Amino acid sequence: MRVALFGTSADPPTAGHQKILSWLSERYDWVAVWAADNPFKSHQTPLEHRAAMLRLLITDIDAPRHNIALEQELSSFRTLETVGKAKLIWGEDAELTLIIGSDLLSQLPRWYRIEDLLQEVQLLIVPRPGYAIDESSSEVVQKLGGKIAIASLIGLDVSSTAYREHGDSQALTAPVVAYINREHLYECQDVHKKRYQLR
Ligand SMILES: Nc1ncnc2c1ncn2[C@@H]1O[C@H](COP(=O)(O)OP(=O)(O)OP(=O)(O)O)[C@@H](O)[C@H]1O
Ligand SMILES: O=C(O)c1ccc[n+]([C@@H]2O[C@H](COP(=O)([O-])O)[C@@H](O)[C@H]2O)c1
Numbered sequence: 001m002r003v004a005l006f007g008t009s010a011d012p013p014t015a016g017h018q019k020i021l022s023w024l025s026e027r028y029d030w031v032a033v034w035a036a037d038n039p040f041k042s043h044q045t046p047l048e049h050r051a052a053m054l055r056l057l058i059t060d061i062d063a064p065r066h067n068i069a070l071e072q073e074l075s076s077f078r079t080l081e082t083v084g085k086a087k088l089i090w091g092e093d094a095e096l097t098l099i100i101g102s103d104l105l106s107q108l109p110r111w112y113r114i115e116d117l118l119q120e121v122q123l124l125i126v127p128r129p130g131y132a133i134d135e136s137s138s139e140v141v142q143k144l145g146g147k148i149a150i151a152s153l154i155g156l157d158v159s160s161t162a163y164r165e166h167g168d169s170q171a172l173t174a175p176v177v178a179y180i181n182r183e184h185l186y187e188c189q190d191v192h193k194k195r196y197q198l199r
Contacts, residue, residue, distance in 0.1 A: 003090050004028040005074070005121070006099040007082060010035040010050040011043050012163060012180060013057045014171045016156040020126055023153045024099065025063040032071040032086065033058065039077050040107065044164060045185050047075070056175040078112040083120045097122040101155060103131040108141050118145040125150050129157040 004024045008017055013035075024031045035050040037043060043050070055070045071089075076082045079098065086096055098121040100108070105125060108114060123146050125133060138148055158171035164186060169177060180186060 001090055001094045002029045002097065003086065003094050004031045004097050004099055004124070005082065005086060006031065006033045007036045007074070007079065008033065008054065009038050009041060009043060009160065010054045010057075011045055011160050012050070012172060012176055012185070013054045014156075014158050014160055014163065015173055016128075016158045016171070017054075018057050018061060018173060019156055020099065020101075020153070021058065021068050022061050022063065023151070025061070025065055025068050028097070029067065030090070031068040032074060033068065034070065034072050034074045034082070036075045036082075037077055039112075040110075049179075049183060049185060051075075053176050053179055056179055057173060060173055060175055080111075080113050080117045080120075083117060087120075095122065096120065097124050099124050099126060099151075101126050101128040101131065102133045103128050105131075105133060105141065106137040108137075108146070109144060115144050118147070123148045126153060126155050127151065128155040 006021065006024065010017070021031060021033060033054060035047060035054045037047060051070065051072050058068050058070055061068060074082045074085050083096060100123065102125050111117060125148060127133060127150065133150060141148060158168065162168040163171045
């Protein structure tokens with residue numbers, strides 16, 4: 001069983017995350033996704049809302065294999081703990097692949113017990129516009145034991161930050177926008193966003 005593990009802050013989840021999930025669903029037996037708190041970031045929306053938006057994002061994907069699931073019980077500050085939980089679910093023999101965008105490659109060495117984590121998973125790096133995969137970061141990760149593959153997919157040029165800071169609603173899918181409006185999320189940035197949009 002080949003399982004793709006994809007954790008995201010989902011603050012909010014974007015069309016970029018959705019494209020990655022669709023692509024993974026065609027290549028892995030199971031695609032497990034969860035909303036997480038990131039020890040290196042602060043988040044603007046409670047985790048429950050972020051997980052609910054992620055569920056909407058997934059429901060919206062037309063995946064013929066029906067193999068994408070919100071596995072929110074995997075959520076942890078530390079991916080090593082997530083992988084421990086994944087092994088309990090899918091067993092020691094499952095092949096686990098951790099999916100990250102190329103923007104995270106250089107920070108990976110600072111993750112919790114990274115060498116132990118890299119023993120447990122394969123890594124798949126998704127190229128992201130503006131974040132070239134540089135050799136020195138790849139080498140550092142490989143020296144720590146990382147088994148790196150690069151996805152044959154280029155991520156969309158969108159980000160959660162672009163939505164939070166500039167109201168780039170192109171970044172989001174319609175069901176997520178509807179949820180944000182209904183729950184009055186991200187409103188404190190509205191004045192700031194409107195100023196940007198009027199420019
Ligand atoms: N457009 C994208 N292309 C490639 N990888 C992406 C893309 N968007 C997100 N990712 C990857 O998905 C994972 C979750 O990303 P995250 O939720 O932090 O999105 P983000 O848009 O980077 O958010 P923020 O702007 O808040 O940092 C990370 O591994 C990130 O590198
Ligand atoms: O394990 C760690 O030390 C660690 C440090 C930073 C980020 N992560 C995880 O990386 C995933 C992507 O984070 P983010 O904020 O870029 O969406 C998410 O599952 C985080 O919990 C994990």
